Amino acid sequence: MAFTKEKVEFKTQDGTVLRGNLTSPGVPNAPAITIMIAGLTFLKEHGGAETAVVFNKAGYATLFYDHRHWGSSDGLPRQHVNLFQQAEDLSDAITYMASRSDIDGDRIAIWGIGHGAGVVVQAGAYDKRAKAAMGISPFFSCEADMLRFPPGAYQEAWEERASRIANPNLEPKYVPILAESMGMAERSPQASIIGNPQGFLLRSIFKPLSDAAGTPWENKLTLESLYWQSKFEPTTWIHLILPRPVYWVATDAPLLPNYQA
Numbered sequence: 001m002a003f004t005k006e007k008v009e010f011k012t013q014d015g016t017v018l019r020g021n022l023t024s025p026g027v028p029n030a031p032a033i034t035i036m037i038a039g040l041t042f043l044k045e046h047g048g049a050e051t052a053v054v055f056n057k058a059g060y061a062t063l064f065y066d067h068r069h070w071g072s073s074d075g076l077p078r079q080h081v082n083l084f085q086q087a088e089d090l091s092d093a094i095t096y097m098a099s100r101s102d103i104d105g106d107r108i109a110i111w112g113i114g115h116g117a118g119v120v121v122q123a124g125a126y127d128k129r130a131k132a133a134m135g136i137s138p139f140f141s142c143e144a145d146m147l148r149f150p151p152g153a154y155q156e157a158w159e160e161r162a163s164r165i166a167n168p169n170l171e172p173k174y175v176p177i178l179a180e181s182m183g184m185a186e187r188s189p190q191a192s193i194i195g196n197p198q199g200f201l202l203r204s205i206f207k208p209l210s211d212a213a214g215t216p217w218e219n220k221l222t223l224e225s226l227y228w229q230s231k232f233e234p235t236t237w238i239h240l241i242l243p244r245p246v247y248w249v250a251t252d253a254p255l256l257p258n259y260q261a
Helices: 049-057 083-098 115-126 142-148 153-166 182-187 197-213 223-229 234-240
Strands: 004-011 017-024 033-037 061-065 108-113 130-136 174-176 220-222 246-249
Touching: 004 083, 017 049, 017 083, 033 049, 033 083, 033 115, 049 061, 061 083, 083 108, 083 115, 083 223, 108 115, 115 130, 115 234, 142 223, 153 223, 174 223, 182 197, 220 223
Parallel strands: 033 061, 033 108, 108 130, 130 246
Antiparallel strands: 004 017, 017 061, 174 220
């Protein structure tokens, strides 16, 4: 089967344009589609492409897109995450793919890694058009996630939110995602969201990939993102996916221990 690759864009319900890479058989009513999303702070170039190839070889079309506020997709402020909004956007991605004449809208699966896997659960629980949900190294609990926040960042995120009531135009504050150096990772692992040595290795591997593709990525995350993370409990709703298939894999790979970004 000869697959075609193209860059695509689609609008969400509020008009925000999301962009990604679509690989399809190029024939009407393709046998199935897997919509793929990256984790909390990463892009479509930052891992997952090899998995898409495996799906393609098995006869599946794939769409791998950047979340709003990230990479090649629109949305301000940049480098911002609202996991609830990402779940809504994933449903809009299903709408887009189901509208295409070359896709079988009745056979759509959704795939995510890290926090993206949590978003897949949230979206799949309520959007019955997703016929299967797949999560790799999944985010499962905001309570556990908050243990990784830089000290004081959670309280600061709430204070910033309160400040916006008095000043809606307040410029967003940011926190670092990954350690900028191995020395920083070893000395101050809690100074960033993923501040351990493995986080620094991720940065050294992933950023050159998005740079080579010309997709913008910066090593920072809005402080407000932590507010939204602290409220997101996807496994509360995972039972609503059943009896549809759920593929849920926790990884303990040496490079990616506890990787949920």
